[in-house]
Amino acid sequence: MKYLIAYMMKYGETLIMSNEHKRYLRKLKLNKMLITISQISLLIFFIVIWEILSRYNIINSFIFSSPSKIIETLIKLYRDNNLFIHIYTTTIEVVIAFILTFIIAFLLALALYSCKTLKKILDPFIVALNSLPKVALGPLIIIWLGTNTSSIIFNALLISIIVTFMTILNGMESCDKDLIKLFKVFGASKTDILLHLIIPSAKKEIISSLKINISMSLIGVIMGEFLSCKKGIGYLILYGTQVFNLSLVMCGILILSLLSFLCNIFINILEKKLLR
Amino acid sequence: MNLINITSVTKIYHTPTKEIKALNNISLDIEDNKIMSIIGPSGCGKSTLLNLITASEKPSTGFIRNNQPIMIGYMMQSDALLPWKTVYENAILGLRLQKKVTNDNINYVNDLLKKYELYEFKDEYPSNLSGGMRQRLSLIRTLAIKPNILLLDEPFSKLDLETRKNISDDVYKIIKDLHISAILITHDIEEAISLSDEIVLLSKRPGTIKSIYKLNFTEKEIPSIRRKDEIFNRLYDEIWRNFDHV
Numbered sequence: 001m002k003y004l005i006a007y008m009m010k011y012g013e014t015l016i017m018s019n020e021h022k023r024y025l026r027k028l029k030l031n032k033m034l035i036t037i038s039q040i041s042l043l044i045f046f047i048v049i050w051e052i053l054s055r056y057n058i059i060n061s062f063i064f065s066s067p068s069k070i071i072e073t074l075i076k077l078y079r080d081n082n083l084f085i086h087i088y089t090t091t092i093e094v095v096i097a098f099i100l101t102f103i104i105a106f107l108l109a110l111a112l113y114s115c116k117t118l119k120k121i122l123d124p125f126i127v128a129l130n131s132l133p134k135v136a137l138g139p140l141i142i143i144w145l146g147t148n149t150s151s152i153i154f155n156a157l158l159i160s161i162i163v164t165f166m167t168i169l170n171g172m173e174s175c176d177k178d179l180i181k182l183f184k185v186f187g188a189s190k191t192d193i194l195l196h197l198i199i200p201s202a203k204k205e206i207i208s209s210l211k212i213n214i215s216m217s218l219i220g221v222i223m224g225e226f227l228s229c230k231k232g233i234g235y236l237i238l239y240g241t242q243v244f245n246l247s248l249v250m251c252g253i254l255i256l257s258l259l260s261f262l263c264n265i266f267i268n269i270l271e272k273k274l275l276r
Numbered sequence: 277m278n279l280i281n282i283t284s285v286t287k288i289y290h291t292p293t294k295e296i297k298a299l300n301n302i303s304l305d306i307e308d309n310k311i312m313s314i315i316g317p318s319g320c321g322k323s324t325l326l327n328l329i330t331a332s333e334k335p336s337t338g339f340i341r342n343n344q345p346i347m348i349g350y351m352m353q354s355d356a357l358l359p360w361k362t363v364y365e366n367a368i369l370g371l372r373l374q375k376k377v378t379n380d381n382i383n384y385v386n387d388l389l390k391k392y393e394l395y396e397f398k399d400e401y402p403s404n405l406s407g408g409m410r411q412r413l414s415l416i417r418t419l420a421i422k423p424n425i426l427l428l429d430e431p432f433s434k435l436d437l438e439t440r441k442n443i444s445d446d447v448y449k450i451i452k453d454l455h456i457s458a459i460l461i462t463h464d465i466e467e468a469i470s471l472s473d474e475i476v477l478l479s480k481r482p483g484t485i486k487s488i489y490k491l492n493f494t495e496k497e498i499p500s501i502r503r504k505d506e507i508f509n510r511l512y513d514e515i516w517r518n519f520d521h522v
Contacts, residue, residue: 187373201358
């Protein structure tokens with residue numbers, strides 16, 4: 001009873017709701033529902049129109065494929081035990097690239113934050129590497145590492161690392177100078193300042209870097225698979241193009257979109273957990 | 277007894293294009309159990325002087341000597357609270373960094389939180405506190421480490437007038453209750469007179485000591501009472517005339 005009263009006192013305002021507030025909440029719920037229904041309807045409308053246009057030969061189904069053909073291809077891939085091999089290969093490569101990128105970028109940001117001279121020395125190289133179109137290094141990577149998973153992961157690393165590292169470093173550098181001063185006056189060591197101030201205060205930027213990192217890793221892996229691979233969604237798309245099986249290409253793109261969507265959900269969950 | 281002696285201190289900053297003399301030949305004695313205000317126009321080196329006292333910067337010439345071990349409590353313009361930590365975690369931040377989280381010290385912090393009406397908010401985050409509450413929490417965090425000197429770097433400048441006056445009274449009472457020294461940096465002459473035992477007026481850059489005013493208010497005359505005193509206005513006029521207006 002005591003706890004119930006305490007709860008009522010703390011959250012009393014939300015328990016005793018005015019009619020106006022109830023109307024407001026209903027309106028909010030309706031609006032949310034309207035958005036979700038519109039999104040689903042839009043997707044269904046697009047799929048139906050695509051199917052009709054293709055079925056009545058208004059668009060060339062050989063070039064543009066059709067939703068039914070994509071589903072057929074998906075079922076065929078599944079029956080041939082090919083579907084999950086490609087999804088698994090790409091997912092594992094993305095996860096490895098994502099983790100490696102984060103670890104290296106985080107350590108690099110930490111080192112460059114701690115040593116300003118090192119930052120000044122490396123600055124022009126970082127700028128050059130950032131502006132370089134990494135795809136140009138693709139052939140070199142294949143020669144150095146061969147046509148295997150390592151070269152795909154290395155390619156993804158090259159694409160995602162600089163931008164991830166720059167976002168983290170930016171977060172670390174934007175820490176409130178007053179707070180650093182306060183920590184120093186309290187006699188905090190450099191490690192204390194890094195662990196208890198700089199890193200926690202850069203939390204938002206670190207999460208942003210994860211968001212950038214996951215999409216960049218995905219791009220890097222697909223690009224890598226285009227260049228050198230016999231498995232993966234990138235390979236599926238490339239193979240489909242080579243044999244002019246556009247349904248296979250569309251199928252690859254569909255799986256890729258789903259994978260990217262799932263990656264975003266994963267990062268959003270992580271964000272909610274970290275920012276709690 | 278003097279807590280800190282500042283002798284012939286000069287501070288010069290170097291930039292690639294020029295050198296800037298921030299302070300010139302400053303000599304001061306900071307007494308035990310006294311509140312000293314350092315006032316002067318913007319850029320006259322007030323905060324530099326505070327940085328030299330905290331040893332976060334070194335003087336270019338001259339020296340600063342502590343006559344006894346000092347424990348500095350520092351309050352700055354912003355309340356500098358960590359938004360990702362709760363009120364309680366913010367309050368014990370200094371103790372945690374100095375590895376002094378003992379039962380006695382925790383009890384002391386809890387007493388301070390109760391005394392300054394923040395105990396029931398101890399599990400809330402600073403974003404849920406008002407400006408005055410945030411400043412009180414900042415003060416509790418400063419006091420938690422049991423400092424023997426408080427450095428106040430324009431700590432009330434971002435507060436509204438009403439909160440400012442109330443918190444001035446609170447801070448004054450705390451300093452006097454705890455029998456500690458304090459140095460207040462401000463450009464607000466009224467604030468300096470209402471809080472201090474001694475006012476040091478600095479000239480415009482490079483900051484030199486223009487005048488030192490010894491104030492004879494009794495301890496019971498808290499800032500809000502001092503403001504109504506006739507001496508307050510007289511002193512204000514005198515300091516205003518000597519102040520380098522830029």
